[in-house]
Amino acid sequence: MVVTLKEVAKKAGVHPSVVSRILNNKADNYNISEKRRKEIRQAAIDLGYVPNISARIIQEGSFGCVALLLSSDSGKSYLPSHLLESIHDELEKNDKHLLLTKLPDAYSDDRSQIPKVLQTLMADGLIIDYTHQVSEEVISQIEKHTLPAVWINIKHSKDSVYPDNIEAGKIAVRKLIEAGRKNIAYVTEITYFAGNNSEYHYSVADRYAGYKAEMKKAGLKPRNINNNDKLLAREKQAEYFTKILRQSDRPDALVLYWSSLAAPIIQAARNAKLHIPEDLAIITFSSYLSQNTGLTINALVEPEIEMGVKAVKMLSKKMKNPGKSFKSQSVDFSYWEGGSV
Amino acid sequence: MVVTLKEVAKKAGVHPSVVSRILNNKADNYNISEKRRKEIRQAAIDLGYVPNISARIIQEGSFGCVALLLSSDSGKSYLPSHLLESIHDELEKNDKHLLLTKLPDAYSDDRSQIPKVLQTLMADGLIIDYTHQVSEEVISQIEKHTLPAVWINIKHSKDSVYPDNIEAGKIAVRKLIEAGRKNIAYVTEITYFAGNNSEYHYSVADRYAGYKAEMKKAGLKPRNINNNDKLLAREKQAEYFTKILRQSDRPDALVLYWSSLAAPIIQAARNAKLHIPEDLAIITFSSYLSQNTGLTINALVEPEIEMGVKAVKMLSKKMKNPGKSFKSQSVDFSYWEGGSV
DNA sequence: CTGAAAGCGCTTACAG
DNA sequence: CTGAAAGCGCTTACAG
Numbered sequence: 253m254v255v256t257l258k259e260v261a262k263k264a265g266v267h268p269s270v271v272s273r274i275l276n277n278k279a280d281n282y283n284i285s286e287k288r289r290k291e292i293r294q295a296a297i298d299l300g301y302v303p304n305i306s307a308r309i310i311q312e313g314s315f316g317c318v319a320l321l322l323s324s325d326s327g328k329s330y331l332p333s334h335l336l337e338s339i340h341d342e343l344e345k346n347d348k349h350l351l352l353t354k355l356p357d358a359y360s361d362d363r364s365q366i367p368k369v370l371q372t373l374m375a376d377g378l379i380i381d382y383t384h385q386v387s388e389e390v391i392s393q394i395e396k397h398t399l400p401a402v403w404i405n406i407k408h409s410k411d412s413v414y415p416d417n418i419e420a421g422k423i424a425v426r427k428l429i430e431a432g433r434k435n436i437a438y439v440t441e442i443t444y445f446a447g448n449n450s451e452y453h454y455s456v457a458d459r460y461a462g463y464k465a466e467m468k469k470a471g472l473k474p475r476n477i478n479n480n481d482k483l484l485a486r487e488k489q490a491e492y493f494t495k496i497l498r499q500s501d502r503p504d505a506l507v508l509y510w511s512s513l514a515a516p517i518i519q520a521a522r523n524a525k526l527h528i529p530e531d532l533a534i535i536t537f538s539s540y541l542s543q544n545t546g547l548t549i550n551a552l553v554e555p556e557i558e559m560g561v562k563a564v565k566m567l568s569k570k571m572k573n574p575g576k577s578f579k580s581q582s583v584d585f586s587y588w589e590g591g592s593v
Numbered sequence: 594m595v596v597t598l599k600e601v602a603k604k605a606g607v608h609p610s611v612v613s614r615i616l617n618n619k620a621d622n623y624n625i626s627e628k629r630r631k632e633i634r635q636a637a638i639d640l641g642y643v644p645n646i647s648a649r650i651i652q653e654g655s656f657g658c659v660a661l662l663l664s665s666d667s668g669k670s671y672l673p674s675h676l677l678e679s680i681h682d683e684l685e686k687n688d689k690h691l692l693l694t695k696l697p698d699a700y701s702d703d704r705s706q707i708p709k710v711l712q713t714l715m716a717d718g719l720i721i722d723y724t725h726q727v728s729e730e731v732i733s734q735i736e737k738h739t740l741p742a743v744w745i746n747i748k749h750s751k752d753s754v755y756p757d758n759i760e761a762g763k764i765a766v767r768k769l770i771e772a773g774r775k776n777i778a779y780v781t782e783i784t785y786f787a788g789n790n791s792e793y794h795y796s797v798a799d800r801y802a803g804y805k806a807e808m809k810k811a812g813l814k815p816r817n818i819n820n821n822d823k824l825l826a827r828e829k830q831a832e833y834f835t836k837i838l839r840q841s842d843r844p845d846a847l848v849l850y851w852s853s854l855a856a857p858i859i860q861a862a863r864n865a866k867l868h869i870p871e872d873l874a875i876i877t878f879s880s881y882l883s884q885n886t887g888l889t890i891n892a893l894v895e896p897e898i899e900m901g902v903k904a905v906k907m908l909s910k911k912m913k914n915p916g917k918s919f920k921s922q923s924v925d926f927s928y929w930e931g932g933s934v
Numbered sequence: 935c936t937g938a939a940a941g942c943g944c945t946t947a948c949a950g
Numbered sequence: 951c952t953g954a955a956a957g958c959g960c961t962t963a964c965a966g
Contacts, residue, residue: 254654257961303713303714304960305715306646307959310944311962349710609945610944610945611951613944614945629951645943647944648945652959
């Protein structure tokens with residue numbers, strides 16, 4: 253079924269090594285006649301020859317491939333399409349392919365649970381998109397491995413690339429203060445990242461920390477208007493927020509942890525007869541994509557593309573310096589004007 | 594740097610072939626002593642041995658890998674996370690890895706533009722997510738290739754898996770009729786899929802066709818309230834829809850091509866003082882994810898997971914029957930109650 | 935200018 | 951019970 257070099261050589265009436273040289277453009281030093289080159293090329297095309305890459309890999313010792321590891325619990329990986337694309341595109345510049353795999357949450361006794369990318373040499377490096385609740389087991393499994401690895405969207409002291417959520421929280425407050433707001437409240441949303449477990453993505457703490465720090469710096473009182481203890485069902489959220497927005501000491505500005513809060517908040521504002529942005533200014537954190545799906549709220553947009561690019565660059569450096577670690581890098585959010593401030 | 598079988602054998606004091614047998618659990622017929630097995634396994638662990646998969650591939654003739662091809666113009670591929678995940682998970686059941694690559698829109702004269710997955714043998718099959726405006730060149734390039742290929746989210750007579758958008762359009766109308774609506778209008782949205790080119794994704798025609806067919810069947814008059822000729826800027830959309838909803842012959846129900854229309858429509862309804870669903874019922878088409886990001890509109894939800902699973906299954910069949918084609922399969926939308934009908 | 939040979943890392947009949 | 955050998959498909963010094 254599959255055609256090999258040998259068969260092409262046979263058809264062209266030359267030795268396989270000659271075919272190899274021609275097809276890989278390594279024949280310049282050999283002055284092979286143009287006629288022969290053409291014959292060989294044609295033979296390859298006629299037979300539909302496609303080289304088997306493994307044979308080359310085995311000699312070069314490089315796979316031309318980087319694996320992106322996701323958590324098998326999809327809530328613990330964050331892979332918006334722009335992030336995936338930027339990783340792919342940046343890898344392509346380095347002539348690397350992208351392999352996608354999942355990492356189990358925990359390993360059982362036998363090693364069978366360990367993903368094949370770790371059990372077997374098939375990539376030159378790893379990008380790990382496993383953003384929270386990472387078990388010690390998983391971490392040690394990766395550290396033990398010989399492959400260079402970079403973590404994304406998680407804060408490690410070494411070898412990670414993550415959005416600067418603290419700074420983003422500060423910027424949100426600054427923008428609202430610039431717009432003359434004083435009573436700025438923060439709205440937590442943790443349903444997206446939170447499983448049954450109590451450990452959240454670092455952004456949950458960091459955005460709020462940034463918000464608080466900037467509020468204090470401006471002499472304003474931070475205020476969290478959501479109830480962390482019990483997550484409100486989506487339907488109840490609008491009701492809950494409506495009550496708050498009807499209070500006399502209602503906030504005149506909100507910082508939302510995530511754009512999914514926009515719908516109930518806007519509904520609540522409507523219920524409370526508040527106009528946006530005149531009566532109530534809103535800034536949210538959001539993914540890159542939201543811009544294109546009609547987000548009508550000012551947003552601190554996650555630097556998905558830059559994070560992907562930086563992760564690949566860091567990984568490239570690690571691949572060139574095996575065993576070396578690099579200082580983690582933060583990436584800045586960008587600001588989107590959505591007409592709500 | 595990288596440890597090979599040979600080195601493990603040397604450390605364990607046996608021949609490489611013995612190590613290979615033990616490590617691959619193929620030693621059962623050989624009655625190798627438990628002690629020796631342990632020694633060898635330990636030696637492998639001590640040295641951090643990880644087998645090079647290419648060496649195995651070269652013998653087995655299979656790559657254990659399927660490539661997902663996207664268009665390099667991301668607007669022409671549709672890869673919501675549930676689709677990606679279902680493809681990955683279904684492939685995993687078949688012991689296949691997922692490789693991600695892009696397909697250029699057109700090839701230049703030299704073959705250098707052709708993606709490496711097509712230029713080189715590195716996967717056992719292809720899943721192509723290139724949903725519209727596919728050039729003849731690309732199609733022929735794929736057909737010429739020896740690898741079995743399956744297309745997703747596109748209607749070909751052979752070897753494709755696609756959501757049944759005609760039926761979904763019919764269902765939308767049926768649901769609205771069941772809810773007592775008569776003046777049901779259709780709202781087109783083509784910004785998402787449309788580039789500068791005039792060829793749209795097949796769903797643009799099919800959803801409307803389904804809508805029209807079912808309207809006629811019920812003796813109702815179809816009506817498309819958007820202007821296909823000039824796409825309205827997002828900000829202008831709410832205004833435009835407000836005007837329509839204020840007319841005396843305004844629709845009492847809307848079928849939206851895509852959930853991104855929900856925001857301006859809801860805004861327009863609010864402007865026109867119409868209550869949803871009492872005064873105005875709405876059904877939209879949407880991606881799977883929208884359910885989790887607080888979509889408060891009834892929706893025909895794209896069967897992303899099922900599409901991925903079916904595509905992998907069809908590809909598996911093709912891989913077992915090289916050269917054979919299979920009849921394309923449609924996949925049914927599901928229905929999401931969002932409180933707007 | 936082209937061929938024969940060795941080798942990449944591993945597996946697997948085949949000897950013993 | 952274990953080793954030596956051949957071979958997977960390809961590349962690349964080395965001869966000639």
